[in-house]
Amino acid sequence: MKQGFSRRLIICGSLVAFGFCMLGVKLFIIQIRDRDHLVAYAERQLRRTLVVRPRRGDVVDTRGRPLAVSINAPSLFANARVVADPRNTSLALKEILGGSAEDYFEKLNGRRSYVWLKRKINPDQQGKIEKLGIDGLGFVNESRRFYPKRELASSLVGFVGVDDAGMYGVEQSYQEYMGGREGRIRIQRDAKGRSVHPESRVLVAPRPGADVRLTIDEVLQYIVEKELSAQVRRVGARRAIGVMVEPRSGRILALASVPGFNPNTYKHYGASLWKEPAIQEFYEPGSTFKIVTAAAYLDAGEALTKKYFAENGSYRFGGGRYTLRDHKKYGWLTAEEVIMKSSNIGAFKMARDIGKHQLYFMAHRFGFGRKTGISFPGEARGVLRAPRKWSKTSLAAVAIGQEVGVTPLQMVMAVAAVANGGLMPRPILHESIERDGKRTLPTRRPEYRHVLSRPVANRLGALMRKVVAEGTGRKAEIPGYGAAGKTGTAQKVLPGQRGYNRSKFIMSFVGFAPYENPRFALIVIFDEGKAPGGAWGGTVAAPVWRRIAWQALRYMRVPPKGARVLQVADSRPRVRVRANLENGNQTMGEKILDAAIQVRRYLHGDRGQSASWDAVR
Amino acid sequence: MRRSKTRSGWRERIGARFFGKASTGSRVSLLKAGLCITFIACSAAALVWPHLEMVKIGYRLAHLERQRGKLLQDRRVLRIEVAALRQLDRIESIARKKLEMVFPEPGQIVYVKVGPRSVE
Structure with a gap:
């Protein structure tokens, strides 16, 4: 009995001792031998580093109205190795997300551990998929860009690609500010995978993208686009461009090209529509360039009363090899009348009086052939050849706006300089860069370039006023305000050939208003089209210019001369x-x-x- | 015999402590031990409790942050909706077609000049 008890005691004691030995061994393995591996394993399981994608900054107009906004959008991915029933899953996904069940099946049936099923879906769809409770499906939060104004200023604002990087327009040029910086946060998770907040540690602080406040005013942009679209439909033009600038500061108030595109579905449109032709393309300006000829003429000290014989509508030069034509037989004209009636022959003779160098230097001073310095990608320089490269016809051609290439922005900035007393401001596209409503960059102060002396600018402005009051631009006159400008009708260059198309024109009008206290300079350009009064800048572009200008002035609350103005007493007390x-x-x-x-x-x-x-x- | 004595002595001592037949000195030492255990337990609780509270608050914070994120997202969606509804071509179309409004003629416009204090 006693012996049996002792034996059992020894056996039990041995078993317990063996157990403790095993425990010791296991402890040795866990604590010493596999320590590093297990610690790392636990870290992986317990802690997780999250990549926090920054929210892309918004694009807003000068009054803070949104033109491009980002919201969070979940993207659906799958671990194909985990999805148990690819056939039924693909059918269920088709029901919720649309698309082809075959495509989903193909992705789910593979062996890939990470495959995108659909990116940037809406939260409702996410909720429905989560309710299915299918293992192997997951979501990643991404950002989705919306353009609530659709076609409005589309080629200016541009769009972003799938990875949220700006691809065109403002979205591309301000990517550095709007993109923000990715952050990394280390969180501690519990058994259910939930974040235990106090344990989170910011490794790299995420920085949200800054908002870009443009100088564009939504209402002015809308007025320009609306009027351009209406005229494009009326005359059957291929496209139209309009740029409005504030002469004093160089702020771009509207920059439109018609037809536009909807940036929300940019893939449905041709890539040619994605470009901003007002900045990225140039054209032969035709008679609007006579402003430069007139400026050079006045700058050379010539008098506007000097008379030129504009022949009988046709003038041969270069030993009779080249012919210059006017659309009317003008006979004798003063220099002033040459510009008012837009005589090609007269303009050539004026340019001949001052010489090609004077004409070239004036064009160069206006900034043609160079970038304006606007913060926009792919700005075109235009074409302005040095006088040594000019042919025998170049003086005549440049004087009437041929053999030169200008962007609409360059042309309107030249007129802005005239309206601003000879000082040309640098065009400004953004008002400020803001983060959380606070400016992150100081607002750029206007930069000016001296282009013309004030007397020359004033005389040139008066000449442009006469073009509208008595000359070819009469249809641009705004009663009560007074406008100044210049019409232009340029034959289109034959693509890939020498010479011009005799039936296709670029019709334009560029000017400023009101004449006495200019609030804006505006250019409108129509590419091709036919009108009952003939396809001229004065018949196609000038009326549109007037309609835009009148609505813009009314929006800017500029009263015309003779308007009824009521003085209202201050309604607010001074006490704050x-x-x-x-x-x-x-x-x-x-x-x-x-x-x-x-x-x-x-x-x-x-x-x-x-x-x-x-x-x- | 010696073993049984020892065993009974041990039983007596335990019994006395539990059934109150022990001496006053034993009772004091028992009380001390109890206090000591209580103190250790309280200390442990005091050590663990803040951590548990932190975790609880953490869950709450995470939940509130999720809610905040959702509300911000809703706000942005609503902002997009408002911006889309304020599209000027839509407003002009409603004004012209539904409300039969027209642009005023230049002579019909009265400009109101207000003092700087009203604009403030």
Whole structure:
């Protein structure tokens, strides 16, 4: 009995000792031998590094109205090795997401551990898929870009690709600011995979993209696009371009090209529509370039009263080898009348008087053949050849706006310089770059270039006023305001050949208004088209220019001469609400905060900042 | 015999402690041991409790952040909707067709000049 008890005791003791030995061995394996591996394994399981994608900045107009906005959009991926029933899953996905069940099946039936099924779906679809509870399907949060104004300013704003990188327009040129910076956050997860917040550690702080506030005004942009579209339909033009600039500052108020495209579905449109022709393309300006000829003429000290014989509508030069034509027999014209009636022969003779160098240098001073410096990708320089490369016909051609290539923006900036007393501002496209409503970059101050002396600019402006009042641009006149400008009708160059197409024209009008106190310079250009009064800049472009200008001035609240203006007494008292707060009626919390502000001021000194609640917060 | 004595002594001691037949000194030491255990337990609880609270708050924070994210997302979606509804061609179309509004003639417009304080 006693012997049996002892034996059992020894056996039990041995088993317990063996168990402890095994435990010791296991502890040795866990704590010493496999320690590093297990620690890393646990880290992987417990902690996770999340990549936080930054929100792309918005594009807004000058008054903060959104032109491009990003929202979160889930993207669906699958681990094909885990999905148990690819056939039924693909059918279910087809029901929710649309598309082809075969495509889904093909992706799910493979052996890939990470395959995109559909990117940037909407949250409702995500909810439905989650309810299916299929193992192997997952979501990644991405950003989706929306353009709520659709076609409005589409070629200017541009669009982003699938990876949220700007591909065209403002989206591309301001990518550096709008893109933001990816962040990395290390979180601790529990058994259910939930984040245990206090344990999260920011490895790299994410920086959201900055918002870009453009100088474009949505209403002005709409007015320009609406009127251009209506005229394109009316005359059957291939396309139309309009650019409106504030002469004093160089701010671009509207920049339109018609037809546009819907950036939300940009793939459905041809790539040619994605470009911004007002900046990225150039054209032969035709008679609008006579502004440069006239500027060079005035700058050379010539008088506008000087008379030129504009022949009888046709003039042979270069030993009779070349012919220059006017559309009318003008006979004798003063230099002023040459510009007012847009005589080609007269313009050539004016240019001949001043010489090719004077004409070239004036065009160069206006910035033709060079980039304007606007912050937009792929800006065209245009074409302006040096005088040594000019042929025998070049002086005549350049004087009437041929053999030169200008962008619509260059042309309107030249007129802005005239309207601004000879100072040409650098075109500005963005008002500010903002993050959380605060400016991250100081607003660029206007930069000017001296192009013309003030007297020459004033005389040239007066000449352009006469073009509208009495000359070819009469249809651009805005009663009560007075407009100044110049018409242009240029034959189109035959593609791939020498010479011009005699039936296809580019019709344009460029000018500024009001004449006495210019608020904007505007150019409208129509590529091809037919009108009952003939396809001329004065009949096709000038009326559209007038309609746009009139609506724009009304929107800008510029009263015309003789308008009824009512003076209204000030409705607001001078006493500010803040004063009431400081004088009493403050809650205890507000009093404490005010005291804190005072203490802060005392400690840090008042550095010219007004005391504000935010300063304390 | 010696073993049985020892065993009974041990039983007595335990019994006395549990059934109150022990001496006053034993009771004091028992009380000390109890206090010590209670103190250790309380200390452990005090050590663990903040951590548990932190985790709980963490869950709450994560939940609130998710809610905040959702609300921000809703706000942005609504902003897009508002911007889309404010498309000027749509507004002009409604004004012209539904409300039968027309642009005023130049002579019909009255400009109202307001003082700087009203604009403030």
